[in-house]
Amino acid sequence: MRAALLIAGLFLATPLPAAGDTLVADLSDHLIAISSGFDGDDVLMFGSIEGPGDVVVVVRGPEQNLTIRRKQRISGIWVNNAYQTFEDVPAFYAISSTRQITDILPDPEERKRHAIGFNQLPIKLGTASRNVPQAEVENFRSAIIRNKQRSGLYRYSSGEVTMISGKLFRAPIHFPANVAEGIYRVEVYLIRGGEVVSAEITPLSVSKVGLEFEVYDFATRQGLLYGIFAVIVACFAGWLGSAIFRKR
Numbered sequence: 001m002r003a004a005l006l007i008a009g010l011f012l013a014t015p016l017p018a019a020g021d022t023l024v025a026d027l028s029d030h031l032i033a034i035s036s037g038f039d040g041d042d043v044l045m046f047g048s049i050e051g052p053g054d055v056v057v058v059v060r061g062p063e064q065n066l067t068i069r070r071k072q073r074i075s076g077i078w079v080n081n082a083y084q085t086f087e088d089v090p091a092f093y094a095i096s097s098t099r100q101i102t103d104i105l106p107d108p109e110e111r112k113r114h115a116i117g118f119n120q121l122p123i124k125l126g127t128a129s130r131n132v133p134q135a136e137v138e139n140f141r142s143a144i145i146r147n148k149q150r151s152g153l154y155r156y157s158s159g160e161v162t163m164i165s166g167k168l169f170r171a172p173i174h175f176p177a178n179v180a181e182g183i184y185r186v187e188v189y190l191i192r193g194g195e196v197v198s199a200e201i202t203p204l205s206v207s208k209v210g211l212e213f214e215v216y217d218f219a220t221r222q223g224l225l226y227g228i229f230a231v232i233v234a235c236f237a238g239w240l241g242s243a244i245f246r247k248r
Helices: 002-013 110-115 135-150 211-221 225-245
Strands: 025-026 029-035 041-049 055-061 065-072 077-090 095-096 125-131 154-156 163-164 168-175 182-194 193-208
Touching: 025 182, 029 041, 041 055, 041 065, 041 182, 041 193, 065 135, 077 135, 095 168, 110 193, 125 163, 135 154
Parallel strands: 029 193, 095 154
Antiparallel strands: 025 041, 041 168, 055 095, 055 182, 065 077, 077 125, 163 168, 182 193
């Protein structure tokens, strides 16, 4: 019901797009609040298009540096033998579309231009590596994607963008419990004839709130005081427990 009202509100409140403005989109919420007991959250991307076309929604999270290691068995013991570092790896990356991406955007260069697709991500090689031939770099890159998919942080859902009356659309976006804090980009593309004809980018923030954030912020800004306070609390808890058991 809430989703329907949001879409209806957008349709009523927004004038019809002009020929050069064929896409209008927004989020139901621009903040994912991480609090105690957070087990994931959902937001809704909704909007309208003018004329025919397919819609693709891409969500990419804060970039990070990663080191991928490969284990090798040496003398019966599994050890980390080779590794490769990568830079600008999205912590979260999700795609949803009205149809299969390869049907909507058959040209790989067009997908690469907009970084749509796991294999089109502009992940940069890091400067540190060990015993890794250039031919094996792609294997490490694939390992990043597999690990992210396994943890639910990379996903692709064909058909998850739903068209309503051929003009309005909606796309639910799920953020798992292990989502990272930071600023996310929610990109919406209108695709027609195998090309992107219009696009919109909306920011979304994932942040700790409440007591958890206050403790984290204090520990980050005042590390020494936080350490002293933690020691005092631990000593007091130990003394209190000892006193209780002595009375018994």
